[in-house]
Amino acid sequence: MTEIIENIKRAAIEISEAIKTQDTGKVETQNSSGDIQVKLDVISDTIVEKYMLNTSSVKEIISEEKESPVTKERGKYMVAYDPLDGSSLIDVDLSVGSIFGIYENGYNGENIKAAIYVVYGPRVEMVVARDVVELFRLNEKRGEFEFIKELKLQNKGKILGPGGTQKHWYPYHKEMIDSLFQEGYRLRYSGGMVPDLHQILLKEGGLFAYPGTTDKPKGKLRKLFEVFPFAYVYKKAGGYAVDGHKDLLSLKAEHYHDTTPCFFGSEYEINRVLETYKGKK
Ligand code: AHG
Numbered sequence: 060m061t062e063i064i065e066n067i068k069r070a071a072i073e074i075s076e077a078i079k080t081q082d083t084g085k086v087e088t089q090n091s092s093g094d095i096q097v098k099l100d101v102i103s104d105t106i107v108e109k110y111m112l113n114t115s116s117v118k119e120i121i122s123e124e125k126e127s128p129v130t131k132e133r134g135k136y137m138v139a140y141d142p143l144d145g146s147s148l149i150d151v152d153l154s155v156g157s158i159f160g161i162y163e164n165g166y167n168g169e170n171i172k173a174a175i176y177v178v179y180g181p182r183v184e185m186v187v188a189r190d191v192v193e194l195f196r197l198n199e200k201r202g203e204f205e206f207i208k209e210l211k212l213q214n215k216g217k218i219l220g221p222g223g224t225q226k227h228w229y230p231y232h233k234e235m236i237d238s239l240f241q242e243g244y245r246l247r248y249s250g251g252m253v254p255d256l257h258q259i260l261l262k263e264g265g266l267f268a269y270p271g272t273t274d275k276p277k278g279k280l281r282k283l284f285e286v287f288p289f290a291y292v293y294k295k296a297g298g299y300a301v302d303g304h305k306d307l308l309s310l311k312a313e314h315y316h317d318t319t320p321c322f323f324g325s326e327y328e329i330n331r332v333l334e335t336y337k338g339k340k
């Protein structure tokens with residue numbers, strides 16, 4: 060596992076360099092979810108692939124940008140990753156990220172053994188969740204990630220990141236979001252789940268929601284690459300991660316690119332979600 064984390068650090072440093080120097084334009088192709096790819100999606104995917112296939116404990120990799128896994132002969136772990144999350148924000152210079160789930164014996168929620176994400180913002184930060192959740196920051200001069208602190212969520216926060224197209228929200232979802240704003244929650248939403256969830260984690264509470272909607276009943280965010288890794292991070296930090304009804308890590312994945320509605324946050328806000336969604340879709 061240490062070897063995987065060390066190689067993810069190396070990949071992150073290379074991706075961060077690519078973000079600063081490479082063309083921010085689009086490519087002609089789409090990925091498996093039908094998203095428009097930018098050149099940096101493809102470059103980042105290639106960087107992670109290079110490092111992960113060179114890691115002896117990794118036997119298989121699958122990414123948001125790949126139709127199916129790349130398999131090796133030996134190794135214990137399977138790594139599912141989103142090499143560049145929020146890539147549609149690249150051209151407007153907002154923060155983007157990379158997300159990694161380390162799985163063993165399958166890609167269901169219960170198979171995840173560690174999760175890591177990287178935020179490429181004004182500074183590069185990395186969060187590693189195993190038994191505890193730890194924050195690291197890249198020291199650019201030394202080219203090394205330095206440990207900053209352990210991260211823990213409180214029982215209640217003050218900020219709200221409500222995703223999905225509002226026009227297509229179910230009425231009960233809209234009522235819940237409106238009522239949280241009425242309680243005094245403040246809007247914190249960039250359109251990149253990595254910085255949005257990073258903010259809630261660092262501010263020690265709040266709610267990020269990417270619900271099912273009338274046009275996308277299963278939501279947008281992908282189980283293997285986005286949802287399970289963040290569910291693991293939030294749960295290990297003392298928070299909660301649900302699909303509206305169940306713990307996200309109790310879900311199975313039938314296909315590599317399956318999506319699910321998802322809610323991440325602290326205890327108070329997630330209880331509001333569970334009450335709202337009781338008996339609903
Ligand atoms: P990606 O760039 O990897 O395709 O994913 C972006 C995700 C996530 O970061 C964000 O929360 C969500 O898409 C926003 O999507 P919409 O703007 O389409 O709602």
Ligand code: MN
Pocket residue numbers: 123141143144145285
């Ligand atoms: Mn993504």
Ligand code: MN
Pocket residue numbers: 100123141142143144145146
């Ligand atoms: Mn992506």
